[in-house]
Amino acid sequence: MKKRIIAFRSDCPISTALDIFGDKWSLLIIRDIMFKGLNTYGDLLKGGEGIATNILADRLVLLECAGIISKAKHPDSKAKVLYQLTPKGADLxxxxxxxxxxxxxxxxxxxxxxxxxxxxxxxxxxxxxxxxxxx
Amino acid sequence: MKKRIIAFRSDCPISTALDIFGDKWSLLIIRDIMFKGLNTYGDLLKGGEGIATNILADRLVLLECAGIISKAKHPDSKAKVLYQLTPKGADLxxxxxxxxxxxxxxxxxxxxxxxxxxxxxxxxxxxxxxxxxxx
DNA sequence: TATTGAACTTGCAAATTACAAGTAATTTTT
DNA sequence: AAAAATTACTTGTAATTTGCAAGTTCAATA
Known part of the structure; x- marks a missing residue:
């Protein structure tokens, strides 16, 4: 797991939340996992609104660092990665x-x-x- | 009132919402008006996390275009502008x-x-x- | 063994953000 | 009444982030 430092602007709960998922894509990724059942990189890429591949990779690392999603072994194939919500992510x-x-x-x-x-x-x-x- | 076109990526409700307030600052401005009772440009600028003056100006125009806030005459002074939430904004x-x-x-x-x-x-x-x- | 598929990475142009300074219309102070 | 300070912005520019296209690596299939 890659490490990324999230800079928190203040200890305000709204500000804290926005420092994690306050952008145009993060909540859409979470939506795709939560409601559409998409859980591989490829599926998320084709997911909906046309996220760029580097942005998707970046956000997945960030969301994992924030403890919102986790990577797991895909049951179907070693080449695939299974992205799923943690309890913290489900609480969104x-x-x-x-x-x-x-x-x-x-x-x-x-x-x-x-x-x-x-x-x-x-x-x-x-x-x-x-x-x-x-x- | 300045006009600004908001580009919607899809007709998904989450995507639509993020196209309006999916950034690091918009919801903080709404927080400041809703919970802290800040309602002038200057107060919002000093508000909390140190938003840049041009970004604040930009977001205020955007939020007004989206029908979330409205500008009104300030009771104390002609030099001041009163920013307040519309019903749509209050629904946030x-x-x-x-x-x-x-x-x-x-x-x-x-x-x-x-x-x-x-x-x-x-x-x-x-x-x-x-x-x-x-x- | 060769080709395809999956999950990324890399490079670069374009757009956005942040910081600093400046402007115009009031309002207050002298 | 003139000068100084407020208020709400705008403008310029550097730094960061985003978006697009192409490339790389490992695994699976033919």
């Missing part, structure tokens, strides 16, 4: 859920997201329980 | 609350934040009601 679920709810309320998003947002509104705890059970 | 509160809870659980943060995180854990709805009532 409530944040993502609130982001989804906010976006759905204030922006046009895709139909599936609307359905998911409705589920959240009905019973947020149940949605979170379901997410955690999958991880 | 649950996201910030979850971020605070996550950081407090997984990182060392300042004592006040711990107290706030405990309040959140006890009764999240009450905390949110209180935040909304202040806005």
């Amino acid at each position: 679920a409530p944040i993502l859920v609130e982001i989804i709810a906010w976006s759905e309320k204030h922006h046009k998003v895709h139909p599936e997201a609307i359905a998911f947002a409705n589920e959240i509104e009905k019973d947020k705890a149940a949605v979170l329980t379901q997410i955690y059970s999958r991880l | 509160a649950p996201i910030l609350v979850e971020i605070i809870a996550w950081s407090e659980k997984h990182h060392k943060v300042h004592p006040e934040a711990i107290a706030f995180a405990n309040e959140i854990e006890k009764d999240k709805a009450a905390v949110l009601t209180q935040i909304y009532s202040r806005l």
